[in-house]
Amino acid sequence: MAAPGPVVEFYRHQLGEEEAASFRRVLDSLFLALGPEVAAFEHEMGAFLVRGRRGAEPPTVVGTSSCSMGLLIALRALDVGPGDEVITTPMTFASTAHAVLLAGATPVLVDVEPATGLIDPDCVRAAIGPRTRGILPVHLYGQLADMRALRRIADDRGLVIVEDSAHGVEMERDGVRPGDLGDAAVFSFYATKNITCGDGGAIATRRRELSERLRRLRNHGMSRAATERHGDPYRHWDIVELGYKANLTDLEAALLRPQVAWIESRRARREALARRYEARLREAVPALRGPAPSERGVPWLVEPRGTSSRNLFTLHAPALRRDAILASLGAEGIGTAVNFRAIHRLAYFAATLGVPRGALPIAEEIGDRTISLPLYPTLTEDEQDLVVAAVARAFADAG
Numbered sequence: 299m300a301a302p303g304p305v306v307e308f309y310r311h312q313l314g315e316e317e318a319a320s321f322r323r324v325l326d327s328l329f330l331a332l333g334p335e336v337a338a339f340e341h342e343m344g345a346f347l348v349r350g351r352r353g354a355e356p357p358t359v360v361g362t363s364s365c366s367m368g369l370l371i372a373l374r375a376l377d378v379g380p381g382d383e384v385i386t387t388p389m390t391f392a393s394t395a396h397a398v399l400l401a402g403a404t405p406v407l408v409d410v411e412p413a414t415g416l417i418d419p420d421c422v423r424a425a426i427g428p429r430t431r432g433i434l435p436v437h438l439y440g441q442l443a444d445m446r447a448l449r450r451i452a453d454d455r456g457l458v459i460v461e462d463s464a465h466g467v468e469m470e471r472d473g474v475r476p477g478d479l480g481d482a483a484v485f486s487f488y489a490t491k492n493i494t495c496g497d498g499g500a501i502a503t504r505r506r507e508l509s510e511r512l513r514r515l516r517n518h519g520m521s522r523a524a525t526e527r528h529g530d531p532y533r534h535w536d537i538v539e540l541g542y543k544a545n546l547t548d549l550e551a552a553l554l555r556p557q558v559a560w561i562e563s564r565r566a567r568r569e570a571l572a573r574r575y576e577a578r579l580r581e582a583v584p585a586l587r588g589p590a591p592s593e594r595g596v597p598w599l600v601e602p603r604g605t606s607s608r609n610l611f612t613l614h615a616p617a618l619r620r621d622a623i624l625a626s627l628g629a630e631g632i633g634t635a636v637n638f639r640a641i642h643r644l645a646y647f648a649a650t651l652g653v654p655r656g657a658l659p660i661a662e663e664i665g666d667r668t669i670s671l672p673l674y675p676t677l678t679e680d681e682q683d684l685v686v687a688a689v690a691r692a693f694a695d696a697g
């Protein structure tokens with residue numbers, strides 16, 4: 299007998315009629331790949347990033363095929379390469395460290411703050427050496443890292459900052475948004491993100507001189523893209539540097555553009571759901587009302603600093619019971635994820651980075667305890683109550 303499907307999906311996208319109509323409009327046009335829809339989306343995303351700031355200059359936005367490729371292109375555009383070290387966090391998806399390695403540089407992992415799981419600026423400062431070229435913070439779950447502290451460190455030591463902002467475009471902390479203080483911030487429009495086209499990404503930068511290079515690197519290192527050449531008398535194009543095929547396409551931009559108008563109201567809905575989770579979980583799971591089982595100060599529930607994009611709702615279970623709780627939730631049809639196991643514990647990084655177990659204790663503890671629960675605007679309160687009840691049973695069953 300087939301297993302019953304999930305009762306509550308981990309994520310459900312909201313692409314509908316508006317996105318379908320927008321996609322259809324592009325199908326009926328001349329360009330499908332890197333063309334006017336990408337340019338329009340880049341412009342609209344730039345405007346979104348300065349929303350509410352009267353007269354503010356928007357950053358330049360460059361659409362990419364993914365956040366993963368955006369991170370790599372941003373590092374390359376900043377001339378990070380062989381012989382360089384980039385300080386980053388183990389509390390992330392593999393792409394963050396992959397980007398550094400693929401640029402030919404070496405990721406140096408440092409520990410995170412217990413309360414948030416965000417890269418710890420004191421650990422960053424302590425890890426700076428003669429080969430350090432940059433810092434790559436990750437805005438984990440949608441909380442902005444302490445960009446003011448990181449920018450101060452970068453300025454003191456002449457470093458660049460690339461922000462991994464895969465978990466949102468909406469966040470703000472101490473008046474700072476993604477791309478405000480970093481040399482570049484990179485977003486993801488992967489299938490489970492707050493705005494999505496299946497796979498896609500973008501880079502925001504306030505360094506105008508970088509944007510031309512970013513555009514070239516995403517398009518093979520080519521001097522002029524095909525749509526820029528269209529309609530002109532033929533002229534030879536050139537390849538002026540080693541590049542990638544890593545652009546956003548017009549078809550993807552067509553799916554993204556209608557979603558920009560909904561970003562803030564959908565964030566507000568996830569915020570309300572996250573607050574409701576916190577209250578209901580504390581009511582239903584007695585353990586969550588007591589002190590967390592942590593010598594290092596890792597809490598049961600993460601209280602975001604500033605405005606979080608609320609891309610992920612994360613709970614920290616007791617380490618030894620985490621996997622049993624995940625199994626129990628799975629058996630009840632509740633979709634879950636783990637964001638993330640500390641990456642130096644994953645086979646490839648364990649074999650290549652040489653960071654021993656125990657070296658980054660806070661990240662390891664969070665990685666051993668993390669469970670992400672379903673969180674998206676169409677999640678109903680009834681579904682949320684099913685999740686909370688299942689979490690309560692899972693905690694009780696797991697002893």
Ligand SMILES: Cc1ncc(COP(=O)(O)O)c(C=O)c1O
Pocket residue numbers: 364365366367390391393394436462464465485486487488498499
């Ligand atoms: C923190 C983080 N960085 C980077 C990525 C890579 O994003 P993409 O799938 O758009 O390449 C992800 C993907 O989920 C992520 O969670």
